[in-house]
Amino acid sequence: MAYNAAPLERLIEQFAKLPGIGRKGATRLAYQVLAMDRAQALEFAQAIEQAHTKIHRCRVCQNFTENEVCSIC
Numbered sequence: 739m740a741y742n743a744a745p746l747e748r749l750i751e752q753f754a755k756l757p758g759i760g761r762k763g764a765t766r767l768a769y770q771v772l773a774m775d776r777a778q779a780l781e782f783a784q785a786i787e788q789a790h791t792k793i794h795r796c797r798v799c800q801n802f803t804e805n806e807v808c809s810i811c
Contacts, residue, residue, distance in 0.1 A: 746768060746772070
């Protein structure tokens with residue numbers, strides 16, 4: 739059994755919370771993030787943060803949008 743450093747283990751646990759991602763897949767994703775150079779990893783983290791803060795559900799159809807009402811509605 740491999741023992742991971744705490745930050746790596748935390749990253750694996752977070753990826754494993756995603757639907758359809760088990761421990762093995764989460765470990766692969768975490769290793770891919772660690773293989774990125776620092777700029778790529780920060781860009782990846784910023785994309786997650788921005789999507790989480792700027793995207794929400796359309797009040798009409800529940801589609802994802804940056805606006806109160808999506809472009810479809």
